[in-house]
Amino acid sequence: MFFASDNWAGAHPAINERLMRESTRFAAAYGTSELDRSIERRFNDLFEREVAVFFVATGTAANSLALASVERPGGVVFAHTEAHVIEDECGAPDFFSGMRMIPVDGGEGKMNPLNLKARMARYPQDAVHHGRAAAITLTQATEVGSIYSLDEIKAISSIAKAGSLPLHMDGARFANALIGLDTTPAEMTWKRGVDILSFGGTKNGCWCAEAIVFFDPDMAKELPFIRKRTAQLFSKSRFIAAQFEAYLNDGLWLELAAHANAMADRLREGLRASNSARQAWPTQSNEVFAIVPKSSAKAAADKGAKFYDWLQPSNMQDTVSDDETLIRLVTSFATTADDVDAFLDAIA
Ligand SMILES: Cc1ncc(COP(=O)(O)O)c(C=O)c1O
Structure with a gap:
């Protein structure tokens, strides 16, 4: 009777088996192996466009480095009051991005668009004393088990676009939300204006596999350096790729x-x-x-x-x-x- 968290579960046998197979061979290190490359390409198919993908080990790293990639001096990031980035990451997003997380209230764990606009109004681009708006992050599925509808994502992204801000999605439970909405990865992300996604695998059967996905590869130019400087470039990154290979094969992740x-x-x-x-x-x-x-x-x-x-x-x-x-x-x-x-x- 384990209901404490989905990360209390083990790893799915297909993922274990793929890791075992990977462990018997040599391959190029630091994300340069053919396996790393081929799984990065799989993400293009998954999201129906060319994306830039970076494997990391934890959801906290994915969120923190995603936000670090859009860092602006004096920047603030808007997130729901109970968002994992605010409540459960010990300030890692603030630490790595150098920006402050600003809470936005709303029912069902979702930012209320009116509250978001009101919060953003307090951080205009020339507010040198308060700091300036730099990004918005939403969690899908949310920390309280709800799911933003496609229209709700669009409503948040319209506010982001109006303020020329990037929109990040914390998808630690991306697959659960996708199933809940019965939609596609593209529809739930870039087609609704999401710019960067933390794509979680660990909670849904992987041993330790998370990815940062940029829907505009140009936005990802600094990420290789950010990832290395934050000690998230694994020499044996291919073991994350191997997990994702088994995870994505034959729709296992959705199953x-x-x-x-x-x-x-x-x-x-x-x-x-x-x-x-x-x-x-x-x-x-x-x-x-x-x-x-x-x-x-x-x-x-x-x-x-x-x-x-x-x-x-x-x-x-x-x-x-x-x-x-x-x-x-x-x-x-x-x-x-x-x-x-x-x-x-x-x-x-
Ligand atoms: C919504 C959400 N985001 C991010 C994370 C971060 O995951 P990790 O513990 O791998 O850093 C979690 C983990 O509980 C989560 O629930």
Whole structure:
């Protein structure tokens, strides 16, 4: 009963097998091997245009270096108040980009366009004392399990374009969002005005594979140097490429995300039918937030269930009483229907 996070899961056998095969041969180092190159080209097919791709090891690195690539002295970056770049990366995006992350409120973990405009108005390009707007970043799927619709992405990118700002997407759970929206990688990104994407693989069955994708390769000119200076250029980068090869082959990545989302659907159904717990807010990806009596949470934990207590987000409609707690449940490619049913039994 592992619902603490999707990165508690192991790696998919197809990815392990590909890594094993890779480990028996020699190849050029530092991202120059034929394998690295061929997987970079695969990203062109995936996104239906020429992109520039850089493999890194963590989602935090992908976000931080993506933002570092659009650094402006005195720049500020707008992100949702509960965005991972603000709350969970220990200031790494600020550290690597030299810019400040500015919180923008909004329901369901999504920046509200009006709030975004109001925030941006405080940082005009000539505001030498406050700093100036430099980029916007949104998370897809969001940290609270919701998904920006294609129109919502477009609304944010229109604001970015109006202010001549690049738009970055934190896609640590990109595949889960794609399945949730039933759309294509191109539609969910550059066709809606996204300029740079952190493309996550680790949470969805890879061992350790993340990529920064630039939809305009000209924007990526400094990234090779930024990546090296931040110690993210791996000599054995081909092992990240190898993971992505297995991940993307025959649509494995979409299959795994569809499974994780289906397990979250099963959890949502179970909570709906339950008298002892309720969904804290509707979610669409592989994360479910539940309000449960503290005694039930303890009982489930005592039976071995792993999950995190969660801080109440801003704009939460429901209330958590003194004898209740808010918990986060994350499903993954490795979650089974039996795990879900056992958890539902444990909190009943
Ligand atoms: C939305 C989001 N972005 C980025 C990350 C960063 O991932 P990592 O822990 O690999 O740095 C996470 C990980 O939990 C995440 O949930």
